[in-house]
Amino acid sequence: MENKNYKQISVKNIKDNMIIASDIFDYEGNRLLAKGFKITSGLRVRRLLNQHNIWFVKVLKEDEDIPSPEDNMTEKENIETLKMRKAAFQINKNRVLLKESLDRFIMGEKVKPEEIENMIKDTIKLFKNDINIFQIMQNVKDADDITYAHCQNVFLISYSIGEWMELNEEDLKELALAGMLIDIGKTKVDENVLNKERELVYDEFVEIKKHSIYSYEIIKDYEFINDRVKKAVLHHHERIDGSGYPLGLRGKRIPLFARIVAIADVYNALISDRPYRGKKTPFEAIRVLETEYMDKLDTSILYLFLRKIAENYIGQSILLNNKKEATIIFIPKHHLARPIIRMKDDNSILDLSQKENIHLDIIEFL
Numbered sequence: 001m002e003n004k005n006y007k008q009i010s011v012k013n014i015k016d017n018m019i020i021a022s023d024i025f026d027y028e029g030n031r032l033l034a035k036g037f038k039i040t041s042g043l044r045v046r047r048l049l050n051q052h053n054i055w056f057v058k059v060l061k062e063d064e065d066i067p068s069p070e071d072n073m074t075e076k077e078n079i080e081t082l083k084m085r086k087a088a089f090q091i092n093k094n095r096v097l098l099k100e101s102l103d104r105f106i107m108g109e110k111v112k113p114e115e116i117e118n119m120i121k122d123t124i125k126l127f128k129n130d131i132n133i134f135q136i137m138q139n140v141k142d143a144d145d146i147t148y149a150h151c152q153n154v155f156l157i158s159y160s161i162g163e164w165m166e167l168n169e170e171d172l173k174e175l176a177l178a179g180m181l182i183d184i185g186k187t188k189v190d191e192n193v194l195n196k197e198r199e200l201v202y203d204e205f206v207e208i209k210k211h212s213i214y215s216y217e218i219i220k221d222y223e224f225i226n227d228r229v230k231k232a233v234l235h236h237h238e239r240i241d242g243s244g245y246p247l248g249l250r251g252k253r254i255p256l257f258a259r260i261v262a263i264a265d266v267y268n269a270l271i272s273d274r275p276y277r278g279k280k281t282p283f284e285a286i287r288v289l290e291t292e293y294m295d296k297l298d299t300s301i302l303y304l305f306l307r308k309i310a311e312n313y314i315g316q317s318i319l320l321n322n323k324k325e326a327t328i329i330f331i332p333k334h335h336l337a338r339p340i341i342r343m344k345d346d347n348s349i350l351d352l353s354q355k356e357n358i359h360l361d362i363i364e365f366l
Contacts, residue, residue: 006058011049012317012366014057021058024049043319046366053092091136091152098146102184107220113224124159133160134312136280137245137271147186147194148164150268155179157264161301164308165260171329177225178232178257179264183212209245212237232257236265237294259298263305268294281362282313287337310336317344317366321359325366326350 003272006021006299016039024033032052039045094265097119104111126133133156138200148352158179164174189211193204193343201206216234219225235258240251254262280288285305293302319342320328330340342349348356 005038005061005092007061008056009059011046011055011057012048014039014046014059015287016040018042019060020094021060024057024144026054030064042113043364047364050366056314067187070109070309084288091123091126091156094146095152098152098180102148102181105181105222106184111222116177116180116224117173120155120173120180123155124176127159128161132312133157134309147183150265150272151180151183153272154182154261154264158261161260161264161305165301169286174226174229175232175257175260178229178236179261181219181233182215182226182261183210183211183230184218184267188214209237212248219268227257228257231255232261233256236261240298241295254298260301263289263297263302264298267305267309271327281318281365282309283339283362286310287293290337307333310339313339313365318362319364319366321361321363332359 005311019032019036019192020035023031023035025031026043032054033045035210049055053187070345102116126136135242137153137156144334155176156179159172159176163312165315167175185286189207192199193207195202212234216230219233220230232255233248234246235244235254238247238249238258239262240254240259242248243252267289269283269345270288271282286309289297289302312365313328314331316328318328322324325344326341327344328339329342329349332340332351332353338351338352338353340349340351350360352362
């Protein structure tokens with residue numbers, strides 16, 4: 001019988017000084033870590049592997065106290081992990097197809113309705129499989145192209161909001177399509193402006209604001225895209241208080257789909273890396289939406305979104321700013337951005353909304 005000198009462990013159990021027992025490759029065949037690599041920062045390696053949807057690794061058996069997946073996961077948890085990994089792979093695959101289709105839109109080439117419909121159907125299947133889309137989005141690898149990744153995520157988030165609002169299936173498909181198309185006009189904006197790492201000057205901001213009009217112009221002549229979708233694309237940066245663009249519409253004069261997509265757009269921008277800042281955690285994003293957007297976004301939809309989005313992270317493993325790991329176990333209704341957590345080292349329960357815990361913040365999702 002083979003005498004194995006390695007042990008397979010869950011990525012979340014990776015620690016400093018472990019040694020990788022076999023090469024680790026991503027789904028495209030690129031080597032991420034070589035056999036014999038000694039881990040000097042467990043946190044950095046966990047983050048790398050999570051981004052590439054890798055959940056288990058082999059390490060040398062010098063660390064006998066490391067629990068294997070079979071030791072610390074139930075059969076149900078193992079099945080859920082595999083489902084999450086498969087779904088994350090599908091999202092990455094769909095992103096490539098999305099880019100190909102959107103590129104044809106941008107070039108003015110013919111795009112077949114069934115091509116878009118099939119892409120939407122394939123992605124929507126994820127929702128039918130009882131998959132937590134929001135936890136997957138935290139672990140799906142960062143895309144090289146911000147615009148296409150953003151379009152896909154806004155598609156997913158918009159569809160989720162529509163489901164929570166109990167929209168019918170046809171509305172959901174149209175809403176998803178609107179989310180998919182909102183930012184294709186950014187391909188016509190100067191890349192130096194899009195990728196600028198400092199605050200935009202007035203003229204640059206004016207240029208950025210044109211992207212919603214550019215997006216509309218790209219899709220306006222496609223007959224299979226209806227007016228509700230086109231108007232959502234054009235008006236997704238309008239704001240309830242009239243401070244948005246391109247027309248400065250107020251309140252209910254902003255089309256419903258545009259009001260929904262606006263929330264998805266802002267939320268995903270907050271939780272994504274940008275040239276001028278790092279990404280925020282979902283709970284940091286919730287706090288920003290609660291404090292800075294209540295007079296700008298449709299509050300009836302926003303309150304529903306904030307409550308539901310927070311609930312989606314129950315059970316999520318997190319890292320605190322004191323370098324300790326915990327699990328989210330409950331979301332207080334009046335403190336959505338400050339969940340109740342269970343510490344992994346001693347199973348103690350902490351309510352982050354309490355004054356004595358105000359110094360603690362979630363800095364990373366594991």
